[in-house]
Amino acid sequence: MSDYRLENRFWFFKTGAYRVLQYIVLAGGLAAMTATTTSNINPELRSWLAISLWCCLGLFACDLLVKSWPLSGTAGASNYLFSAAGLIDALAILPIPLALLIGVSPDTAWLLASLWVLKLTIFVPGLSLLGRVISLEARLLASVLVIFVIVLLLAAVAMHVLERGNQPAQFGNLPLSLWWAVTTLTTTGYGDAVPQSLLGRMIAGVVMICGLGVFGLWTGILATGFATEYRRRDFVRNWDLVTRVPFLRNLDPPAVIALTRLLRRLELAERTIVVRRGRPGDCMYFVVSGEVEVEIEPQPVRLGPGSFFGEIALLEGGGTRMATVVTTAPSTLLILEVSDFRDFMAHHPELARIIEMESVRRASVIKGRSFDAHQSP
Amino acid sequence: MSDYRLENRFWFFKTGAYRVLQYIVLAGGLAAMTATTTSNINPELRSWLAISLWCCLGLFACDLLVKSWPLSGTAGASNYLFSAAGLIDALAILPIPLALLIGVSPDTAWLLASLWVLKLTIFVPGLSLLGRVISLEARLLASVLVIFVIVLLLAAVAMHVLERGNQPAQFGNLPLSLWWAVTTLTTTGYGDAVPQSLLGRMIAGVVMICGLGVFGLWTGILATGFATEYRRRDFVRNWDLVTRVPFLRNLDPPAVIALTRLLRRLELAERTIVVRRGRPGDCMYFVVSGEVEVEIEPQPVRLGPGSFFGEIALLEGGGTRMATVVTTAPSTLLILEVSDFRDFMAHHPELARIIEMESVRRASVIKGRSFDAHQSP
Amino acid sequence: MSDYRLENRFWFFKTGAYRVLQYIVLAGGLAAMTATTTSNINPELRSWLAISLWCCLGLFACDLLVKSWPLSGTAGASNYLFSAAGLIDALAILPIPLALLIGVSPDTAWLLASLWVLKLTIFVPGLSLLGRVISLEARLLASVLVIFVIVLLLAAVAMHVLERGNQPAQFGNLPLSLWWAVTTLTTTGYGDAVPQSLLGRMIAGVVMICGLGVFGLWTGILATGFATEYRRRDFVRNWDLVTRVPFLRNLDPPAVIALTRLLRRLELAERTIVVRRGRPGDCMYFVVSGEVEVEIEPQPVRLGPGSFFGEIALLEGGGTRMATVVTTAPSTLLILEVSDFRDFMAHHPELARIIEMESVRRASVIKGRSFDAHQSP
């Protein structure tokens, strides 16, 4: 969300360890905040909780200070406070001291620490997707909301008329009836207000069924929109990667597009086992960046960006991996599942021939104990 | 919904401000109606509420009068009362005075003001879509409803037999059992009637699972139908716009169809920023109507209907916008997302070449400080 | 479901009026049965209800007798009793007298009249589809059920251990805990058993979220399967109709398949208005069987099977219907929506040219006041 870059001397704030630390502080702070609201804890524990809450607040403040410090030099620094992430960071820090200053009781002021949970949105990229879906489908979602409101109001009025005589405490005025209607239409059903008359119950039944219908539309719109947007974003990212692999980039354009739709990204750390010898193979891999090592005798072969591996198990009979492959550096791979592999090979025989020839050569080499990486020409 | 046109001298009723006013009156009226049903308000406030309700009613009556006034001259005027919108308008006005006339107490009569909420259907176009989906999928939805009714009745009878001995107040007759069944099958679960016997609880468990199944079908049918119809309606609207852009209309027909499916409409007011210099670019734009201004040095360039912009960020490396673009008039644009852009360009190389050539020309011009609009020949 | 055919002298049993009568008898019978279970009705009404129940039973028996009477002569008659519909008919009739004979009290025996609701399955064809979906997706649905059972049992045991001390009446033994688990996992939530301990509530939260997940899978599998099967069945029916229209049948095979997927059936009674002059047109029609009349001056034109109409509004500018079209006999039409029309025309230029030429001829004829039906060659 924020493409803010820290200067090198603040390198620690860019590490994964720092991110894990932030998660821990966040979880700990929220737990402490939750604990302080309970009454049956002894004063000593209570003071410790207060201290830990102040510590969390202090750490968040430091984090914000460092990120927005002018001395950190980069152009982005001064902007950090005004980015979405910066605003959330500020929102997590400022309200609590402010509330204490204007005289709010500490018990209530510290409830504002619940805003810390918003920091999760900085870490989870999928949320911006949701915002985009909601803005794209706004008109449809508004239509469903209007149906919701119409059913809600009419049901509430009908129930108010029918039940106000017998149950004034539950349906005596329209706000009470609306409360019943909203709990029923969402099928929550607390049971604190239940129609007693026959006609009232019939209407309630219709409201419940309408609730299922409204719910169904809501679900369908959000789920479809989310899936579409997700696939679109995935396509763009995959395309960037595919065009970095010379071997794939040189295919004719429709084939590149088809392949981009089929591939799946995989980011791996150093020394991770990608495939294990003897295991069944259900996909092949393209190396976008980083490097992998194929562990064959007498000495392992290294494959760099632009090479592929794992195709032998898909082409030869047994379907088992003939060698273990391990990353030697943080690597980005593209995965082609066996079902998509068969599909793609069938429709692009020229590519199929290249991969098959390479595969045959490699398989013979493995049996004859030497192995060279296929590097795209 | 209504294509009624007002005469020029009634121009005010066509403005956006009037629509906003209607929303406010509607919301205010409904809030006042809700408030009058509560008992703990002082008499003075109550009289103010009554006055505001009468005002709302008066305003709606004026609105209807003007729209259906013969003097407004257009052919449609006399028909307005018999259109769907006119009927809803009449339904919102007439019942209240009628109820007061025949002697219904004001408290009850004003509850009819809840019908005002139906006016929302005039403003929200998506509702006609829902009606169409329901009529198209009627047979399927009826099938699900029949399953619902069968499970409902059989469950109610079974529970009546099993529980009437122990819980006569909850399951003593079939209507009571049916009430339990409907709250359970919709997974609302008020908890006012709960089976106590072991067998009864087993049946209840099965009913709940059936409820999930019925719900699932219902959801699936409505959501799928809604998505299909929405896409169909969108296609028709987009096609109308695409064929107004000469540059696109002259593509071969399958390409026009493919493009129509990919594009998204965007209606913008005057002086709205479309793209901002330096921001990442993830789509290109076609101008259908209106005009935009590309803010480049030494003097901005204006692009009218039939031109396109925003393609440079998709074709060149960085992917950032090279200039800010602002509308100079209310404009209709068509958006092509980067993922669809790549797809379309791959399958239509001749179009790709035209756009690329234009883009190269423009990019060089921007660097060389002059810029001409591409106008379709 | 049943392809049983009645002899001509029993023609009444084949009419739509008879079907409506059956619906009324069914609804009336079920209502009477429901009413008899309530205690607060006076004896006179009760005896009337009993009489009407016996009448319904008698009518259903007559219906079954006639349908399975050997004298009705057709080969199918003797089989009717053993068809699915016959079994349901028998199930609706026999149990009640049987129960009365073996000494069950009338109040309980008449509850068996709830089986009459199964007769709805004879009328609603969509139910066989559901059965097919369930059998096709059985393995997937079973997987979801297994997840359901595992979560259910483990949650029940955990809650039993945690809560049996404090709430022996709610969680004192495993069946009670299972009851809580099933109401929670289906998100019904009666509220008769609620965990009180902190750990119990945490587990309950996880169970609810699992419930949403299980529910989601269940929904997805059923809805997707239903949609697929429905489209498949629709395709087969449409294909039968398309191949009856010579004009369409002679297209090249892939075009026939594509068109079959796009078309929608419409069965119309005699003297139904299909399109109305001056209304906006959003589809064209093919006549499969029956006949329609185009009401143009000086005298209407009749179009029989194999002809098409409604294409002018899609091709010419305004998009409004130029003439009213009415069926003169019960007709089956195929509808091509405007979005699919544009798509199909773009991909099949040769068909587009034929339809356009015919349309131009007709449009000129309408303006010149004569009109001939296009009959496929």
Add this chain to the structure above:
Amino acid sequence: MSDYRLENRFWFFKTGAYRVLQYIVLAGGLAAMTATTTSNINPELRSWLAISLWCCLGLFACDLLVKSWPLSGTAGASNYLFSAAGLIDALAILPIPLALLIGVSPDTAWLLASLWVLKLTIFVPGLSLLGRVISLEARLLASVLVIFVIVLLLAAVAMHVLERGNQPAQFGNLPLSLWWAVTTLTTTGYGDAVPQSLLGRMIAGVVMICGLGVFGLWTGILATGFATEYRRRDFVRNWDLVTRVPFLRNLDPPAVIALTRLLRRLELAERTIVVRRGRPGDCMYFVVSGEVEVEIEPQPVRLGPGSFFGEIALLEGGGTRMATVVTTAPSTLLILEVSDFRDFMAHHPELARIIEMESVRRASVIKGRSFDAHQSP
């Protein structure tokens, strides 16, 4: 899940009867465990339940022993204990004696028998699919979970502030408020904690609607992912079968891929009727392995692997089966539905011609009373 193979002398453990026995023991054991937790059973029954529980445990132990016995000879045997299935088997056996040894009361120790339900995961292959979907969609599901957590916490804090004064027992501290929030957001709605203030109820309404939204996303992601993975796995299995049928394997590659997507597997036991003479035919069959017998006069014809049947009903007018077909050995068939048949034939005229010629020959033969199997060349 486990591809463990038993030696021949342990053949019994590989039979279907053994599997059914395991199901029965599993169901019996779980029922006995459930029964022992209830207090109102007499001591004699209780001792019988204890005995049956010990028997179940013993049987499971035997099963595990045999499967992991070194003497069973195969290489896999020693690995069984460390496979997923072996771990589940061990988890079902060991905890109970262990708990008894360390002095847990038998009542509580036997509750661990609920772990036996995990054995169902060994039998149901669909579960590994679910695991894969969750790992593939982990980032999206995590995003939804984060939304869930944010709404949950903010709603709980808001409700705590608003309601702690009036309802300290329900909203007096944050854990209590969180409990309310989780039951509301999942639309379970126990009703043990219900907001009373107007503002609180408004917030609750928003929380319920958010719940529907979160639920919708969750449902959509899981259902879409499940459907995609299922289709992918199906494709791979079908492809393996299609390439075993010479007649299909020799089609051009894109046709093989298209056909693989359309076909459906069917595993049949010996002497099962596949199609019945005179019934409507809605699909054709390819024999992958096993053998079927076409029952025609004067003597039946047998069709082995690589042959097809059932196409006559799809090609000829009536659409009814001309002969009954029965399996003579356990067979694997591939089914092509009529809708997919028409589609495939339209796009692959060369295959259509072969099947039609064969069909014509067969149909004439059936009428002329002899019939030869089509064997792929």
